[in-house]
Amino acid sequence: MDAFPAFFPLAGRKVVIAGTGEAADAKARLFDGSPAVLVRAEGTDAFLIGTYAGALLAFIAGDDLFVQSAASAARGARALVNVVDRPDLSDFHTPALVDRGEVVAAIGTNGSAPMLASLLRNDIEARIPEGTGRVAALMRIHQAAVRAVLPDQADRRNFLREQLSGPAAQKALDGDMEGAGALLLEALKTRDGPRGRVVYVAGRGPSDLLTLRAARILSEADLVIPDPDADPAILALARRDAGRLAPSEGGAEQMTALAKAGRLVVRIITRSPSAADLAALTRAGVTVDVMLAAPTT
Known part of the structure; x- marks a missing residue:
């Protein structure tokens, strides 16, 4: 990763667009509908440190002399600077x-x-989908309630994972935020304990043979147990903060305990799954899925 992506909250924050013309206008349009305080600076105003006082971000467009002087002023006010089409002069890229x-x-x-x-x-x-932002808003509105009922992070993640593919999320997508909230709170109230599972994913590679379901499971995993020769490109699809165990540490007994604690365990295999492990997991009442690679054509 050559650059680290980050998101800056914009509510009440000052953003300065310095310069004129289509390039400056295009940057200003990025903030249409945002809660940022947008300031346009033209001419010599763009060269004054005071113009950027309290600004979080400064976008600068113009000729070399203009952008160099404006960028110097913006940095003097401790703003982060983006110079249009000049990555060498920029603190960040858009x-x-x-x-x-x-x-x-x-x-x-x-x-x-x-x-x-x-x-x-x-x-x-x-x-x-267009309504995805409403789903995020639903989760934000009820975040405190979910945290109060489910203080354990893994339990919350499992609950939210279920809700994001359930009727509450669909209500939010459809625009019925009141109905979505009622469904989510009802699900929280009637939840019958953690429901983990074990999923076997083909790990020999190449990664583009994985099904979309398998790739999604990897991105949601609480813990992964890869065979030593699993394709690194497949391992890279797993959540970076997911736990890791070696196969010798993650046998049927360990996977059963983790699943019963509500964890999503992904066993990345390069050969057929162990029949003994599958039988042991099934006897213990653990939900098990086996996701093989997509067929080649």
């Missing part, structure tokens, strides 16, 4: 954005290929 309100996806190429980022954004945008 990604291609998919904006769904409270859900924002960003695709960056470290300033080297913005057209590629735009093409990738189009692909991702088609996969994210």
Whole structure:
């Protein structure tokens, strides 16, 4: 990872757009509908440190002399600077954005290929429903209630995972936030304890043979147990903060205990799953899925 992506809350924060013309206007349009305090700076105002006082971000567009002077002033006020089309003069790069309100996806190429980022954004945008931001808002509104009932992080994650693919999320997608909230709180009230499971995922590779379901499971895993020769590209699809165990540490007994504690355990295998382990998990009442690679054509 050559650049670290980060999201800055914008409520009440000052953002300065310095310069004129289409490039400056395009940067200003990024903040349409945002809660940021947007300031446009033109001419010599862009060279004054006071123009950027209290600003979080400064976007600067213009000729070399203009951007160098404006960038110097902005940095004097401790603002982070982006100079349009000049990554060498910038503190950060502007990604291609998919904006769904409270859900924002960003695709960056470290300033080297913005057209590629735009093409990738189009692909991702088609996969994210318009109402996704309302689902995020639903989770924010009821975050405190969920935390109070489920103080354990893994338990919360399992509950929220269920809700994100359930009727409450669908209500939010459809625009019925009141109905969505009622369904989520009812599910929280009537939840019957942690429900973990064990999922076997084919790990020999290549990674593009994985099904979409298998890739999603890897991204949601609480803990992964990979065979030593599992494809590194498949391992990379797992959540970075997911726990890791070696197969010798993650036998049927350990996987049973983890699943009964509500954990999603992903066993990444490069050969057929152990029949003895499968039988032991089934006898213990653990839900088990086996996801093989997608067939080749």
